Amino acid sequence: MNLKNCEIIHLRRIEDGNDGTISVAEEHRDIPFKTKRVYYIYDLDNASALRGKHAHKELEQVIFCMHGSYTLGLDDGTNQMDIRVEDPSMGVYLGPELWHTMYDFSDDCVLMVMASDYYNESDYIRNYDEFKNYLKNQK
Numbered sequence: 001m002n003l004k005n006c007e008i009i010h011l012r013r014i015e016d017g018n019d020g021t022i023s024v025a026e027e028h029r030d031i032p033f034k035t036k037r038v039y040y041i042y043d044l045d046n047a048s049a050l051r052g053k054h055a056h057k058e059l060e061q062v063i064f065c066m067h068g069s070y071t072l073g074l075d076d077g078t079n080q081m082d083i084r085v086e087d088p089s090m091g092v093y094l095g096p097e098l099w100h101t102m103y104d105f106s107d108d109c110v111l112m113v114m115a116s117d118y119y120n121e122s123d124y125i126r127n128y129d130e131f132k133n134y135l136k137n138q139k
């Protein structure tokens with residue numbers, strides 16, 4: 001992918017025909033960090049729902065769409081990309097310093113996020129200009 005600190009993760013699919021499918025996310029094998037926190041996002045029945053709008057200084061995360069679909073907007077400060085996600089076996093790895101937004105959720109959308117650390121508000125950059133300045137100062 002033409003973006004810094006970002007990659008698509010394809011989990012194995014163990015398919016059992018009419019009995020469904022299993023996808024497996026294992027630490028270090030599929031998820032490139034030790035998961036300290038899992039959170040999920042649901043009740044997205046508002047067509048104008050918009051989440052994210054921030055970057056992290058150090059946190060690493062992988063976002064899965066367990067059900068339904070949504071669009072993930074990504075911006076590493078130089079390049080931008082929108083990804084439509086509707087496959088529960090596909091995760092998106094978000095490393096640090098990546099501005100992200102989530103929008104265009106289907107009513108039944110459920111997102112599940114695996115994170116490398118506990119919630120810490122001081123790791124967030126919630127203002128886009130501040131994000132650009134932060135990147136400049138990191139160089």
Ligand code: TYD
Pocket residue numbers: 037039041050051052053054118119
């Ligand atoms: P935020 O990370 O901004 O959500 P999103 O990226 O999905 O839009 O978090 C929204 C609010 O929820 C914020 O006030 C902090 C709180 N929160 C926690 O307390 N713990 C958590 O693990 C997360 C992810 C959020």
